[in-house]
Amino acid sequence: MSKKNTGHSISVEEFKLVNEPFYIPIKNEVKIFEEAYNSKIPVILKGPTGSGKTRFIEYMAWKLKKESPSSPLITVACHEDLTASDLVGRYLIEDQTTKWIDGPITRAARIGAICYLDEVVEARKDTTVLIHPLTDYRRLLPIEKKGELIEAPDGFMLVLSYNPGYQSITKDLKQSTRQRFVSIEFDYPPEETEAKIIAKESGCSTKIAASLALLAIKVRNLREYGLSEGVSTRLLIYAGSLIKKGVKPIEACISTIVWSLTDERELQDSIEELVRSIFTE
Amino acid sequence: MNSFSKKNNIENNYSPTSEIAKIAYQDFLKTYNQQLSNNEITDYIKTCMEITNSSLRAWEASDSYVKESTKLIQSFDFETLIYIGNTAKKLCAFSPMIASNYINNSALILESIDKNDLDRYTNILTNTAGSNWKDIALTNAFISVTFDLLKSIPLIHIKHVSIIAKNLSEKSHDLAITFLENFDDSLNNIHQPSRIKFIKLVNELSIVSWPDVARILETLPAALKGTSNTTTKSFLIIGYQILKNDGRKAFEDYNNAISDLINFNNLDQNWIAKFAIKINKLDSNSSVTFLQQIFILLKIYSKKDLAKWLNEGLQYMQNNPKNFDANAYFSLESTFSIQSLYRHANLELLDNKKELLEKYCKGLSGININILDVKELIDRQIGWQVSYIAATDGEHVYLPNKINIFNTKHNNFLAYKVYATHQVSRLEFGSYAYKFEYNKLLEKNSDINLKNTTEFSGITEIQKLFALFSDKKLISYLFSVVEDYRIDYLVNTKYPGISNAYNMIKKFELSKRVSPFNLPYREMLIESIIQYTLGGMRNISEELPYVDEYTQAINLLNSIKTIDGVDVNSSVEISVQIYTLLKNIPNFHSIHEIDKSKKDVVSSESISLLADSDDVSSVNLENNQETELPNLPEHLGEFKPDLVELITYVKNQQDGIESNASGFDQMQLQEFLKQTTELNVSELSEGEFSEYSNLFTNNLMDLSNAKFDKQKKLDADLENHDLHDGPISQSKYTNEKVREFFYDEWNFRSRDYKPAWCRVLEKELDFGEIDYYDQIISEHSKLIKETKRKFEYLKPESMHKEKRLEDGDEIDLDRLVDFYAEKLAGYSPLADFYSKRNKIERDVAVALLLDMSASTDEIIEKDINSSNQYNQYSGAPGTYFRWLASRNSEKSFNTNKRIIDIEKESAIVLSEALDSIGDNYGLYGFSGYGRDNVEYFVIKDIGEKLDKNVHRKIANIQPVRSTRMGPAIRHTIQKLELSSSKVKIMIMLSDGRPQDHEYGKDRTEKVYAIHDTRQALLEAKHKGITPFLLTVDKDGHDYLQEMCNDIGYEVVSDIDSLPERLTNLYKKISVK
Secondary structure (H helix, E strand, O other), rough: OOOOOOOOOHHHOOOOOOOOOOOOOOOHHHHHHHHHHHOOOOEEEEOOOOHHHHHHHHHHHHHHHOOOOOEEEEEEOOOOOOOHHHHHHHEEEEEEEEEEOOOOOHHHHHOOOOOEOOOOHHOOOOOHHHHHHHOOOEEEEHHHHHHHEEOOOOEEEEEEOOOOOOOOOOOOOHHHHHOOEEEEEOOOOHHHHHHHHHHHOOOHHHHHHHHHHHHHHHOOOOOOOOOOOOOHHHHHHHHHHHHHHOOHHHHHHHHHHHHOOOHHHHHHHHHHHHHHHOOOO | OOOHHHHHHHHOOOOOOOHHHHHHHHHHEEEEEEEEHHHHHHHHHHHHHHHHHHHHOOOOHHHHHHHHHHHHHHOHHHHHHHHHHHHHHHOOOOOHHHHHHHHHHHHHHHHOHHHHHHHHHHHHHHHOOOOHHHHHHHHHHHHHHHHHHHOOOOOOHHHHHHHHHHHHHHOHHHHHHHHHHHHHHHHHHHHHHHHHHHHHHHHHHHHHHHHHHHHHHHHHHHOOOOOOHHHHHHHHHHHHHHHHHHHHHHHHHHHHHHHHHOOHHHHHHHHHHHHHHHHHHHOOHHHHHHHHHHHHHHHHHHHHHHHHHHHHHHHHHHOOOOOHHHHHOOOOHHHHHHHHHHHOOOOOOHHHHHHHHHHHHHHOOOOOOEEEHHHHHOOOOOOOOOOOOOOOOOOOEEEOOOOOOOOOHHHHHHHHHHHHHEEEEEEHHHOOOOOOOOHHHHHOOOOOOOOOOOOOOOOOOHHHOOOOOOOOOHHHHHHHHHHHHHHHHHHHHHHHHHHHHHHHHHHHHHHHOOOOHOOEHHHHHHHHHHHHHHOOOOOOOOOHHHHHHHHHHHHHHHHOOOOOOOOOOHHHHHHHHHHHHOOOOOOOOOOOOHHHHHHHHHHHHHHHHHHOOOOOHOOOOOOOOOOOOOOOOOOOOOOOOHHHHHHHHHHHHHHHOOOOOOOOOOHHHHHHHHHHHOOOOOOOOHHHHHHHHHHHHHHHHHOOOOOHHHHHHHHHHHHOOOOOOOOOOOOEEEOOEEEEEEEEEOOOOEEEEEEEEEEEEEEEEEOOOOOHHHHHHHOOOHHHHHHHHHHHHHOHHHHHEEEEEEEOOOOOOHHHHHHHHHOOOOOOOOOOEEEEEEEOOOEEEEEEEEOOHHHHHHHOOOOOOOOOOHHHHOOOHHHHHHHHHHHHHHHHHHHEEEHHHHHHHHHHHHHHHHHHOOOOEEEEEEEEEEOOEEEEEEEEOOOOOOOOOHHHHOOOOOOOOOOOOOHHHHHHHHHHHHOOOOEEEEEEEOOOOEEEOOOHHHHHHHHHHHHHHHHHHHHHHHOOOEEEEEEOOOHHHHHHHHHHOOOEEEEEOOOHHHHHHHHHHHHHHOOO
16 A cells, blocks of 8 residues: 555556555454465455455455565445446547457456455446356456456456445345355454554554444444444544544544434434443543 | 371281281380381381282281391381381382391391492392292392301392302202302302402303302312412413303313312412413413313423423414414423423433433443333332332333433433443343352351351342341342442443443432431441442541441442452352441440440340341340341332342243243242342231232233233223323333334324324234135136236336437447447537446335225115216227126126225235235225224235235224224335335225314314324325325215325225226326
8 A cells, every 4th residue: 555645646557555554363364365365266255344354355465465566456346337347348439449448357367466346246247247257267357348368367366345234135146156255254353452453543542442442332232223334443443533633532433433323313312322421521 | 187196097007917026016116106206106117017018928028027126226227227128118029028038137137238238238139039939039048148148258249149149040940049058168268359250250150051050169169279369369260261261161171170289389379370370361271271281290390391381382372373372382282392391391201212221221231121111110010119210120121201300401311321321231240140159158258157058048049149148138238239339330430421420310319318327336337338339428537436347348349349350249249248247236326325334245245146146136135226228329220139030030931041941830939039038028918928929920920921911001001091191101012913103193273293192003903704805806807817917017117228328338339330420520429329228126115005994884885877987987988898898797796895895805906916016015904993092904014925814814804993094194104114115105095084083173173184184195295105095985075185185086986996996096106
């Protein structure tokens, strides 16, 4: 990850992770991912939003591809209008001719990067057509429009993420897709680990971080009241960051957690009372 | 003739009739011959004669006159005597009886009135008197009570009394007489200056509502008795205005309402009167509603808070009299009013914070907590008897229904929060998780003298522990204290944010406690410990008796803070140690003067005895009192670990969680009751105990079976509920069979909702005949087939290709070629050669709401004249005959069908059709009686499968009672809102206008119900639901236009065609 954000643009291939992304392993996910990578098995990351899936994949990309000359990771945030051609590439008209532009998955297959399709169930069903040949023993990416077949190099790996919590049944992953992957489940980290993460990421005091982690557990108890996701570690880090900058803890939590989580007045009040029980004025 | 001879002459012309009168007459003449002039004597005799001659039996009157003459002239004067005689003469014209009575009472009455008032008195009498027997009796009665009345009111007011009596006698003679006889008693209960107001009111009453006079004369003065004069006066003015403006019914309500006055002190009464009169001046009817409500409100809210609310209402009344419905405001039948009251009040209500607290508790503990009014816990009769303010039984947290201990709403809410936090923390920090381990206990407390036993009695873990101690009450009490201290400590460490609130409440609790120093030693120590836990008793002088023990106990308590992983076992250990400490302290009263040496002796003696027997109660020493354990601080709530353990155990058994646990039998439960320290059963006699134990067992079993007689309670509630009570109390019953829901109702007068006004009881419809559904299917097979086919057409419309887009999934080749061609030709064409395939998924949810009112029981009258059949046909002309044929064939089946039958058939046809295209649909029926009992029958829920059970439920659709449409629509909205479908439709099928008990001002008012229904339909619309009304009421057009406005409706004039119309209609609405 390049730390300086200067506003200049680079091509995906040039992108490099310079520093080690901060990641605390919770269970055996690092080992499993490493072995999957070595065995050329694609991986699905499951888990609620803000539970560290993206950070994990960055960390793994950094860890596995320290030596790689090109970009280790190509991330595609999927949305419901994302089609197969968006992933593979398409012909564009330039002057009087057409020009082929590679899509992200093609680029990844060419340079042997990890291709990370974030929230893949959001994408259109036809994307699975691409995923299947890439994920089994063939490791091939057919580009129909060009009549080309790309054989994925060893460094290529397909990683999908999805959040089983809030997608409707219609958007669930098909069994034929699921069963081509090794799955790693993510959940929010245990209280102490989460406190450490909050402290490290936001720079707030360990006491505040511990309180935020405690709050997280309390709020996650409310999942069934329409908070399908509970509060994410990411939001807690935001809260920690604001507190670090001098915002009063209660105010910071209300802005980052209470108001972000729900629009329902009563639920907001309940969460606010939890905040007020944990933090002093 | 000279005057003397004239006198003699006249004397001879007159003689009284009775012997007594004769003597009296002679006496009078003899006595006054000298004193009176001749002329006067002549006048007197003349008067006597005139009376005698004035009517047939007038001699009676003149006799009376003669008899009274001496008395009258002695007490008054000759003039008066003659005056009375003349009046008597006039009265004789009505009846000599009246005249006699008048004369006989004159002396008495004249004592109370001025001579100059005689004319007035005479006038009253002549106005009252009449010649029929009733009038005579009335006048006589009046004359008889006048003397007494004059003691209560001046003569000018007595006139009114006579008028009232006259008014009443026109209706009922007996009533008028009773009135006269009792009126003085009533007056005596009213302050002197207010009596005229009272008379005025009774006068009005005699006109407006004469049959009530006797009753009101009893109840009204009784209600006003004890109020101050100004209050009485105000209430009388109010009553008069109400009677005058609003009539009999309103006055009745007023009279009932103020019967509550006696329960309040003068200050409160004045306060009520002050506001009542203000409201009354602006609108007398609203003062009735005010009085009906205020007595209840005063029990909940402070006067200060209520005054703010009332003043706001008054202000609106003054500023905006036309648009402000004061009645709704003061009866709290308006959301605006309720909000206003809540805004002004300092107190916090459980109803308002219940859901917030439930979520808060769930967040804190992760356990699903139901919050209930603490009263319910007592109602359950499973051991909680005393009205504590908070408690938990493991899955419910019980809190008081209002808190008003602090002077801001926020602080009162914080009190709720602290109560709830403490109860939930008991669950979180494992207060109920004690496991009895004898050896461990022994090992850690080797110095205590535990009962040495290897057999542990006791059903629960905690009982096994307590059984080891001789004073079970004390150990149980100490365990509560220590455990609460532990919870307090843990809560405040883990949730520092709540510390301030905790401290605020502890301070409040501390302020309520008594000084420990006047208590006997042991109690003093216990009280001191309690006060220490509340933050008090920090500076203890060295001279405090047993200061060492106190310090030791406090140190023991505080060791909680240093124990690593402190848990309920730590509390047990600490309480055991404090128990040992306290056991060594005698319970003398510290003020008993016992000299030092004696004290020492006694102490050592008692201690030695203690060591022997470990039972202080057996130390039968003079002055040693039985320990009375001080009350525990209220905010901690009631801690009953023993009961909770039992309940949890029984529950787990029922749920099969602890499969190895053998069930409790009656014997064991009795044993439990005998052992436990948490119930006061020790004072019960054998018989009482067995009765109690049976009740307890049954309630406990019911509770664990998760039914707790909810249905029974619900039914009882239904019967008892007074419909005038304002918003229905929000108690949720979670019965499998009946579920309760509350909905507001729209009051078009106040343009506001009446909050939680209607209770919808959702029930599953019972099963009906098995064959009915199939019969209808075969009867209507043709129609169903046709409809299904029509519906099939709805499907292909689902794929839709959008062309000419500047961006899309596909390239439209033709357009692309055009584009290039144009571009090469030098134009600048739009790059709109993309296309997109949009999949429109049919995503419809529909709720069919059937009117199950009693009127649907009517048999449909056949329209014999079918000449206008063509008019009813709306299809293409070419298919008219086919339509006619099919219709006629249907008709032949429809002999003697009721409206409800057609509704059922329609439901079946539509269900079949909907099932074929896979739309989500629900079938519901509604009826009920009164706002408290809107029955809502679920025939098929949205998403439920159309199976045999549904078939049988459809068969059982029957006419029930009334039609309160509003709440039924609102409940259907709620059902539809749960569905995630994009298109939501509600079709209501009815046979007439909405009507129900009290669905409007009175029986005849229709407009209220229409407005509420209309509002409910609008609510549906605002929530993205398409409402549609279908009625078979031929007169439907009248009100539907008003009710539906821009909402779709249709009047089906030919009921037989309903199934077909319904399906056609559905097609129309759902595709739009």
